[in-house]
Amino acid sequence: MTTLFSDIMTIVRRDVIRSFRQKSQLYGSIARPLIWLFLLGNGLRNSFAVLPGNVNYVQFIFPGMLVMNVLFASIMAGTSVIWDREFGFLKEIMVAPVTRVAIVVGKTVSGSVTALLQGTIVLALFPLLGLRLSPLQIALAILGMWLTSLAICSLGVLIASRMTSFEGFGTVNNFLVMPLFFLSGAMYPIHNLPGWLKALVHANPVTYSVNLLRGVILRLPGDHLLGISVILVFTLLVSAVSVFLFTLEGTGR
């Protein structure tokens, strides 16, 4: 058990050092939500007259922007494993005497740390939107973003466990990441949606992240414990499948 923990920490420490040395990714991650918030947000501001909690549209999508940043960063982190597998350090880890559990958990946790950082930078913009957050709200928002990053990173690692080239990456982006984002209620309220869309939205784990963060930041009522449970269960299931697939690797099955 202590070996497992120390193996995980080794993988996490290495990845975190690396990502801190790659500054351009960080700048990009700040620019994207700013553009969405201030250009799209202000543009659509007057189209949405009635929003829950009496907030304006920019404030309404702010939690969604946090989730977006974490979502994109997490998928990137998770799928960086593909690159790592072909051309880098993953092979070095795969032949080292460490368990597949350590690799999957290590990669997931390290990706979530990077993604969380990118989300937290955007969170720090809240005063510009006329929001007031207590320290407790900030702490809860960070926790919510971390759970979200863990869930999405585990998904990225799962994709990477079966994808061996970057050729399919565009497909993943279009058919997985975009739907996850647009079906999460990040951009629009979900209470008035038609039935089929509502069903998709509720089946989407990212919806629970958006609800959780929106509830915390805009002080809206909601079943946050349910949200947290859904996200955690999702993460555990996905990671378990990844471990299984990594163990199978090389057996030709």
Next chain:
Amino acid sequence: MNIVEVDRLRKNFGPLEALKGISFSITPGEIFGLLGPNGAGKSTTIKILVTLLRKSSGSALINGFDVDRESRRVRESLGIIFQDPSLDERLTARENLYFHSKLYHVPAAQIGERIRHALQLVDLQERADSLVTTFSGGMKRRLEIARGILHTPKVLFLDEPTIGLDPQTRAHIWDYLDGLRRSTGLAMLLTTHYMDEAEICDRVAIIDHGEIITMDTPANLKKNLRHDIITIATSDDEAIAAALRDQDGLDAVSSSGGVRIAVDDGQTFIPQLFARFAGMIHSVDIEKPSLEDVFIQLTGRGIREEEASSADRFRRLVRMRRRR
């Protein structure tokens, strides 16, 4: 006990037989070479031995441990230098070695000393704290060698260790590996399709289409080739070639480059040649057989780059970029 013991190892990828039951063993301190063209099964063999790929049948033991059932023990017993660079370019040399030590559970108290020693062995002490991005191709390779031996493995696998490096750097890498073998007694298994590299091996197995077609010391492999090739330029190529053919029954051919004669022992034949055709010979050249000739004799074709898949080409591109 043999460090590597491979017996009737087979690997199928669907209908394709990548390995058709190969057997070999490596003793402590031995440098063993797997020589063959791309696609012959060299990398597949290494992948199975380092537990990255499951064999279809047969057995493979590393340091006495079964590659399937005791993969953790196997991994602890071996070091590997991959065909593609697998260093972390955004980390320093020291950090790369540090994380390797952690992954191989080197006791914390020993890590510093081992890293110092390994860096010294490959002459990189002065660049220990530079980012690997700033390293030349040869330096990266040396760092990978240092990393490969950090956890004191019993055998080091080197998959095309000098691919993509210039000849001078290649020679340096071999100096380091040779020194390493002498100072540590480490066994090595290397794959290559450079003939001159295979000559430093104690034993070479020539592999083609998933089968070992011959296995011996480089000297013995070449000894089995009967011929030295002597090429002479003379004042009358046709007449001399005819004389050698008719009177001596030798395989002599006159062409634009002069007369080419195949003989068993070139060194003793040349003086006879000069005695017989005194004054007629302008120049003489003798070619000793190389492992390339051995390969050609056994397979009927030379070792060369076979057609590469798009993934291979892309990989090579990345490799070149990284090696700069």
